[in-house]
Amino acid sequence: FFDAIDEMIFIKDDALRYVFANQALLNFFKRTNETFLGKTDRELMGVLNAKSCENSDRVALKEQRTVMHYETIGERIYQTRKFPFQFKNGKKGLGGIIFDVTRQHKTLESLKLEKERIEVILEASQIGLWDWDIGTDVVTWDAKCFEMLGYAPEAFPLNYDAWVRLMHQDNVKVAQEEVRRQMEAGGTFSVQFQLRKIDGTYAWIEGRGQVVEQKEDGTPKRMVGIHINKTEEKEKDEHIAFQHRLFAEFMDNSRALIIMKDLFGRYEFVNLMWEEMTGLDAQFVIGKTDQEIFPETVAMRFMENDAQVLLKGELIEVEEYLDMPDGRHFFDSVKFPLKDEKGAISGVCAMITEITERKKAEEQLVDSEQRLSSIIKGTNAGTWEWNVQTGEAIFNERWAQMIGYTLEELAPIDVNTWIKLTHPEDALSAQALLKKHFCGELDYYECELRMHHKNGSWIWVLDRGKVSSWDSNGKALWMYGTHQDISHEKHKEAELANVYDQLGKIFENNAAGIFVVDSNRDILITNQHFCEILGYTKEELVGHNAIMLHISEETYKAFAPIFLEAKAGHRTKIEYCLKHKNGKSVWCELHGSTIELVSREQGVIWNVLDISERKKAEEALVQSEAQFKSLVSNIPGVTYRCLNDEHWTMLYMSHEIDSLSGYPSSDFLHNAVRSYESVIYPEDA
Secondary structure: OHHHOOOEEEEEOOOOOEEEEOHHHHHHHOOOHHHHOOOOHHHHHOHHHHHHHHHHHHHHHHHOOOEEEEEEEOOEEEEEEEEEEEOOOOOEEEEEEEEEOHHHHHHHHHHHHHHHHHHHHHHHHOEEEEEEEOOOOEEEEOHHHHHHOOOOOOOOOOOHHHHHHHEOHHHHHHHHHHHHHHHHHOOEEEEEEEEEOOOOOEEEEEEEEEEEEEOOOOOEEEEEEEEEEOHHHHHHHHOEOOOOOOOOOOOOOOOEEEEEEEOOOOEEEEOHHHHHHHOOOHHHHOOOOHHHHOOHHHHHHHHHHHHHHHHHOOOEEEEEEEEEOOEEEEEEEEEEEEEOOOOOEEEEEEEEEEOHHHHHHHHHHHHHHHHHHHHHHHHOOEEEEEEOOOOEEEEOHHHHHOOOOOHHHHOOOEHHHHHHHEOHHHHHHHHHHHHHHHOOOOOOEEEEEEEEOOOOOEEEEEEEEEEEEEOOOOOEEEEEEEEEEOHHHHHHHHHHHHHHHHHHHHHHHOOOEEEEEOOOOEEEEEOHHHHHHHOOOHHHHOOOEHHHHOOOHHHHHHOHHHHHHHHOOOOEEEEEEEEOOOOOEEEEEEEEEEEEOOOOOEEEEEEEEEOHHHHHHHHHHHHHHHHHHHHHOOOOOOOEEEOOOOOOOEEEEOOHHHHHHOOOHHHOEOOOOOOHHHHOOOOOO
16 A cells, blocks of 8 residues: 555654655655665765754654654655654654645745735735625725725724715715615726815725625625725816725645545545544544445545546546535545555545645635736726846736737837836936835835827826835845826826916906905905006905905995805895005995815905996986986976987976876886877877
8 A cells, every 4th residue: 555655654763764665755765675774864865964854853753742844855845744653562663754745835835926916016006905795784994995094904993884974975975876876786886986084184086896796685795896096186187186905815734634445435544634634533434434424415525536536447636625613624635546466456545635725825816816907907007017137027918008009019028118118308207216216215116207109109107116025135126016097187287287377367367356265255366457456466465354455344344245145156246345555445346256265165256347437427427417307397398308210209308298298207208108299289290
């Protein structure tokens, strides 16, 4: 049996001389029993190589306990289990089994490197991850989600209602409706909203999520997604302007089990590790079948795999699992036929390695890669990896698509590919920022730069990254990061600057005087024409309260309802006396309307027309009318003024017409009721 298995098995005496070795161990040393047995490790491997083996041998012998020992030989990694052994003559010795665990170690190392790569890319992308267990209403945020709002990781417990309470009231209805709609449809939602930060201000967040698990009745059970900090982008939209960590835990533990069964499936042998793993004693198991030991479904699966070995007469490798009190355990089972001295199949042997932690790690890695892939697709970002020392670079397809190329068109790719495509001025800025990041002045590298598109134009890119590993001299080794196309935002910035410039010209050159006050009626801004109307300079007005524009404190207070009406959104028009710098009154026509200030409070913008001359004319007209009426009232008969038309359209008629015709004078004005022609005798007309 021992010569049929791949694991190396040996027994040593108390002088650490080999007294037994199976064929696998002899093959490893390329020796026969005659040239191997009776020798020590020093004689077989030399003093230096044998030293660590001898140390663990002495511990096992002296302390009479099992010792686990790892060592690397060439490119292979071996795990040796050494245990006390007693010969029939009572003398003590040492037994051991050597397992090749290279595959398991390399797999876990690969998983660790992949985990680090994913974490760095996510961290550089400034994206937060969240997970919502809908059934228990527990929401889990990663550190980046808390950081966006200024909180320490896990600063407070979260559920759906807590998330809504953090949200600005203007966004609650839309966000809730989008989440509800996509939960019912089973699709992906994307919605922007504001969340309250620790300092009381709000951060703009783009929330994206998707139902990833459903109950048996089809209703949502679990939803995962991301928070993208859009604050800077939102600021850039209003002025025109916008995050993580994914982690996974891997356990590095692998143990091998050995079992033997006869042709009828009865256990003939189980080793100590099998007993420790299953919690079953060998004395209980020997002579029993799987059906007598395990649940029916588990037993049938084991027996089906054993049957394949007996029917085919060859080795198979299958994945099996066993449910235990602490959960389901997975195993990589190598099963092969046992043969008697005549070469006939006499049973089945299985070499079983537990792969539960590897299985979990692989599932976590797949989940991480899927989430990372979704995040990268969701943010439409290009990714890059750069070996700072060698210049080696790796870009994803989106990186090339941003500038109109495919990766194939850009090949061969290295850091010079990026340098050639970057605007020379921006390349200098980027290099300066990279140096600061490399020397520790900046936690992250971040730079807005122009890249040359295939069509000849320049696009704007937000380039972010972080060093993930350093060499033994403390120099940057590998760096990961992302590219995001911000050309649209940059164009909007330029457009906004042009709009502000045009608005400034309109503001200053307006025929009306203009000034803006906040909710306290403090003057925030004026144009030059307003200053000229009242005789002030801008410096004398801006920053002062509007009380200085009123004739008295009483008139200032009396004006308050008019100010509040305009602030509430009603268009307000009033003729009002403002006070000139010289103390005189200036008649003005004020037009007021509400305006949202940078602080988000409501103010009022006033358009001011100087109507002093018009008021003088109106007063003169009133006086003239009074003189005219006084004059005509002393003239006998009817006095009138009319148009020279066929109806004698009256513009003015004295009250004497009442007694003369019996009709009031108002009937004749502009032919309101009747014409003057209608009361004249026809022959006289």
